[in-house]
Amino acid sequence: MFGAFRRYFSTDLAIDLGTANTLIFARDKGIVLDEPSVVAIRHEGGPHGKKVIQAVGREAKAMLGKVPGNIEAIRPMKDGVIADFVITEQMIKQFIKMVHPRSVLTPSPRIIICVPCGSTQVERRAIKDAAEAAGATAVYLIEEPMAAGIGAGLPVSEASGSMVVDIGGGTTEVGVISLGGMVYKGSVRVGGDKFDESIISYIRRNYGMLIGEPTAEMIKKQIGSAFPGSEVKEIEVKGRNLSEGVPRSFTISSNEVLEALTDPLNQIVSAVKNALEQTPPELGADIAERGMMLTGGGALLRDLDRLLAEETGLPVLVAEEPLTCVVRGCGMALETMDRRQGSIFTSD
Numbered sequence: 001m002f003g004a005f006r007r008y009f010s011t012d013l014a015i016d017l018g019t020a021n022t023l024i025f026a027r028d029k030g031i032v033l034d035e036p037s038v039v040a041i042r043h044e045g046g047p048h049g050k051k052v053i054q055a056v057g058r059e060a061k062a063m064l065g066k067v068p069g070n071i072e073a074i075r076p077m078k079d080g081v082i083a084d085f086v087i088t089e090q091m092i093k094q095f096i097k098m099v100h101p102r103s104v105l106t107p108s109p110r111i112i113i114c115v116p117c118g119s120t121q122v123e124r125r126a127i128k129d130a131a132e133a134a135g136a137t138a139v140y141l142i143e144e145p146m147a148a149g150i151g152a153g154l155p156v157s158e159a160s161g162s163m164v165v166d167i168g169g170g171t172t173e174v175g176v177i178s179l180g181g182m183v184y185k186g187s188v189r190v191g192g193d194k195f196d197e198s199i200i201s202y203i204r205r206n207y208g209m210l211i212g213e214p215t216a217e218m219i220k221k222q223i224g225s226a227f228p229g230s231e232v233k234e235i236e237v238k239g240r241n242l243s244e245g246v247p248r249s250f251t252i253s254s255n256e257v258l259e260a261l262t263d264p265l266n267q268i269v270s271a272v273k274n275a276l277e278q279t280p281p282e283l284g285a286d287i288a289e290r291g292m293m294l295t296g297g298g299a300l301l302r303d304l305d306r307l308l309a310e311e312t313g314l315p316v317l318v319a320e321e322p323l324t325c326v327v328r329g330c331g332m333a334l335e336t337m338d339r340r341q342g343s344i345f346t347s348d
């Protein structure tokens with residue numbers, strides 16, 4: 001009876017608290033928030049004074065690299081886990097406030113939140129604590145590959161192997177799922193952020209120019225690729241010339257970006273090959289037949305599916321709307337959590 005009452009007034013939420021983006025799914029509503037995981041802080045009364053939140057999400061991201069001395073734009077998540085606890089808690093609070101109108105009748109939400117499968121117990125505890133401090137009555141954790149697999153529509157409950165490779169901003173998570181459980185899970189702290197860093201250092205080394213993270217991300221999205229293609233693309237970029245100290249323009253090609261990305265791409269290929277080596281043969285046969293599913297924003301890097309297909313000899317599919325797979329999977333878990341036995345959640 002209480003369950004029915006709760007469902008009627010349900011404010012339960014599923015959160016993909018990502019290194020790059022935070023998405024929130026509300027029961028019966030779908031995705032209600034999709035914002036960059038960025039917070040702008042204003043320091044009042046000097047460096048040891050009060051810290052006041054100036055902006056969160058999109059508004060704060062627009063400030064990255066452009067803020068005056070007393071404002072700091074921070075990404076409080078790094079490699080998929082909390083790098084700054086206080087700011088992360090504040091960020092979750094603000095995001096929940098944006099989607100969760102509180103009144104006397106609305107019960108505090110139960111929250112499903114996803115965690116990288118390579119995160120430590122301490123890191124998971126920190127994520128749980130941050131959600132509780134932000135007002136959740138109960139917090140359930142789900143591992144990212146499981147959520148991504150559900151969101152991508154893989155038959156995770158069946159007795160057959162499904163392989164998902166979720167390439168986010170901070171981590172790449174590889175999972176092999178069968179009968180609603182993770183038979184293999186692996187995580188490397190390489191993702192879209194490492195791609196951006198590699199582009200920044202390539203340009204510094206080869207052009208003597210300094211560019212910021214937003215420019216590197218723009219280069220990656222516009223002309224980045226993971227496999228040599230027939231079409232070479234070019235883009236004009238502005239940066240600071242390190243020897244002259246003044247802004248200059250230069251042109252970079254997609255082949256150069258591919259060269260810059262070699263190292264992080266190799267790490268992703270190794271993570272996938274590792275997973276295949278450690279997958280039980282019966283499930284490996286299912287994967288050989290049906291292929292692996294790519295999710296996460298990194299899956300949008302041009303020809304990443306082709307690289308993985310060439311390297312493994314297996315079919316590779318890119319999920320529909322890879323950026324929202326994890327939160328949609330969390331959302332489906334939320335919709336069915338009162339009926340499920342809870343096996344898809346992780347206990348620590």
Ligand SMILES: Nc1ncnc2c1ncn2[C@@H]1O[C@H](COP(=O)(O)OP(=O)(O)OP(=O)(O)O)[C@@H](O)[C@H]1O
Pocket residue numbers: 016017018019020021022079080081144167168169170171172191192193217220221224295296297298299300301302322323
């Ligand atoms: N078209 C694109 N091409 C290449 N990369 C892209 C594209 N669109 C988004 N990305 C990258 O995807 C990453 C964000 O993906 P996503 O939102 O899945 O990560 P996240 O969930 O925040 O991170 P994590 O799962 O590691 O915590 C960013 O690095 C972004 O630059």
